[in-house]
Amino acid sequence: MAVLFPKWMNVLPTLGAFAALGGAGVVVAGGWYWATPDFFEVGYMPEQPGSGFNHQIHAGKLGLDCRYCHTKIEISPEANIPNVATCIGCHAEGRVDPTKSLASDEKVQFIRDAYEADESIAWRRVHKLPDYVRNFPHDAHLNAGVSCYSCHGQIMGMPIVYQSQGLGMGWCLDCHRAPESHLVPKDRVTDLIWVQEKFSDKVQQQIDGKGLFDSLELNPPENCGACHY
Ligand code: HEC
Ligand code: HEC
Ligand code: HEC
Ligand code: HEC
Ligand code: HEC
Known part of the structure; x- marks a missing residue:
């Protein structure tokens, strides 16, 4: 299923563009700048096989719940791709x-x-942590009330999935240190339209994140061993 696509290849179009402009100095500066996770990966959108898979049609327009296809996501660390x-x-x-x-x-x-x-269809992997990071636990996050929206963006509006967050270590830890403002009631985690609306500045205070945090007795880890071998 998942075809590994080296992340560094991501930078090729960018480098190509700079090279086309003819500035060798810019290539070096540009390469260094984009090598930080936030700029290196955000927007990564590999071309998918066939005519691809359109989340905007299936999850947005047709309203299929994420779990219709990503069936194991609440009970397993891994988010399975449907067959x-x-x-x-x-x-x-x-x-x-x-x-x-x-x-x-x-x-x-x-x-x-x-x-x-x-x-099987050879879908190309979009989100991928380096191998030295332990198995990322989808189940733990969803059961804690962290929505797909917080980590994958508005998938319901994406004709082609792209990476919307940096996925760097600082990104994980920023949330682990103060997750309250990212929590939603568990039964809303896949309701991305609802979540986006509640997270907009106007209405965020309608979710009692502190209450959710306390009632679930959450304890997001910050020790190295939780995420590294
Ligand atoms: C519950 C039914 C359902 C399932 C399951 C489903 N589809 Fe679809 N799909 C549709 C419908 C209905 C349309 C047409 C929507 C439209 O034309 O507005 C569609 C459209 C498409 C299209 C054409 C998109 C376009 O650009 O017009 C592709 C490609 C596609 N589906 C791929 C898939 C793949 C791959 C899967 C499995 C991962 C899948 N579908 C699962 C119902 C489904
Ligand atoms: C009808 C089936 C179907 C539904 C419903 C569906 N997905 Fe998917 N999803 C797929 C398929 C097939 C792929 C692999 C192709 C791709 O990446 O576009 C995928 C890929 C993804 C990826 C990228 C995986 C990677 O490679 O990193 C994310 C993130 C994702 N889905 C999230 C969601 C979310 C969130 C929802 C609910 C809002 C959802 N999906 C609903 C079938 C589905
Ligand atoms: C706390 C952040 C977070 C949340 C919440 C989250 N994801 Fe992910 N997701 C990730 C990360 C990080 C990866 C890459 C994991 C890896 O490389 O091991 C990923 C990978 C995936 C993949 C690709 C898996 C594969 O093996 O190809 C799919 C599909 C996916 N997520 C779907 C979803 C759906 C659907 C939801 C909501 C129901 C969701 N995710 C919620 C962070 C998250
Ligand atoms: C938007 C918020 C958010 C982001 C981003 C996030 N996490 Fe978490 N994470 C949580 C919360 C909340 C918990 C607490 C779960 C609990 O206590 O049951 C958690 C728990 C965990 C756990 C412990 C799971 C368990 O079984 O207790 C691991 C491991 C983890 N996260 C890894 C990661 C990694 C790796 C990343 C970055 C790639 C990440 N998380 C990004 C919110 C987040
Ligand atoms: C919540 C999960 C989490 C915790 C806790 C965590 N890391 Fe990481 N760490 C990550 C992720 C995810 C990456 C991959 C970032 C990327 O893709 O660039 C990473 C990357 C790294 C790297 C590679 C360089 C870099 O910054 O990208 C080092 C070194 C590292 N971690 C050391 C540590 C040490 C030491 C600790 C304990 C103080 C720690 N990590 C705690 C998730 C975590």
């Missing part, structure tokens, strides 16, 4: 409304091909 069978449930011949703009056959043919060949 082809999940897609075929709707995209097998004739199952999608033929009057829709979907242009069903053409755009979803790569799914049927993969299904028939009994192969």
Whole structure:
């Protein structure tokens, strides 16, 4: 499933652009600047196979809950990517409304091909921590009331998923030291529209983050061993 894509390749288009401008000095300065996690990875958006997968259509417009596809996310550290069978449930011949703009056959043919060949679709990994970081626990964060929105941005509005946060160590620790303003009731963690609205400056105080923190007796770790081997 996950095809590893070295993060440094991310910088190639940028370097290419600078090189095209002809400034060798700029290449060095630019490379150094973008090498810090926040600038190195934010916006990373690898091209996906086939016609890709559109979260804006499926999670936004059709309103499918994240857990319809990322089924294990609350019970396992790992956020699983759905297999082809999940897609075929709707995209097998004739199952999608033929009057829709979907242009069903053409755009979803790569799914049927993969299904028939009994192969998985080689989705390219977007978010990836370095190997020296321990297994990142999705379950612990979701059960603590940290929404996908806080770490992945407004996925419901993304035609193609991109990385919206730096995922550097400082980013993890900033939240661990003061998570109250990032907490939502557990049953809202996948309700990204609701969360975005509540997190907008106007209404943030409507969520009692301190109350949630206390009632769940949360204890986000800051010791090295929690995140490193
Ligand atoms: C109909 C199935 C489906 C639904 C519903 C769905 N996803 Fe996905 N998701 C996928 C597939 C397939 C991929 C892999 C392709 C890609 O990265 O675009 C993916 C990838 C992702 C990724 C990027 C993974 C990586 O490589 O780093 C994130 C983050 C994500 N989904 C979050 C969400 C969130 C949040 C929701 C709910 C708002 C959601 N998904 C709903 C199928 C789904
Ligand atoms: C619950 C049903 C359902 C599931 C499950 C589902 N889809 Fe879809 N998908 C749809 C519908 C309905 C449309 C058409 C939406 C429209 O045209 O507005 C669509 C559209 C698409 C399109 C065309 C998008 C475009 O740009 O027009 C692609 C590609 C696609 N789906 C891929 C997938 C993949 C890959 C999966 C599995 C990870 C998947 N779908 C799972 C219902 C589903
Ligand atoms: C506290 C931050 C955080 C929250 C909350 C969070 N994620 Fe993630 N997610 C990450 C990080 C970090 C990674 C990369 C993990 C790694 O490389 O081990 C990731 C990776 C993923 C992946 C890729 C997994 C893979 O193996 O390809 C998917 C899919 C995903 N997240 C979906 C979601 C969904 C859906 C939600 C909400 C239900 C969610 N995440 C909530 C931080 C978060
Ligand atoms: C937006 C807030 C937020 C971000 C960002 C965040 N965390 Fe957390 N994390 C929490 C909270 C809240 C808990 C407390 C969970 C508990 O006490 O049950 C937690 C707990 C943990 C735990 C302990 C899990 C357990 O089983 O007790 C680990 C490990 C962890 N986080 C790793 C990370 C890593 C690595 C990153 C960065 C890639 C990260 N977190 C980013 C909020 C966050
Ligand atoms: C909450 C999780 C978490 C804790 C606690 C944590 N780290 Fe990290 N650390 C990370 C993540 C995630 C990265 C990867 C950052 C990146 O991708 O650049 C990282 C990266 C690093 C690096 C590589 C250089 C860098 O800054 O990117 C070193 C060295 C490091 N950590 C040491 C430590 C030490 C020493 C401690 C204890 C004082 C510690 N870490 C505690 C999550 C954590």
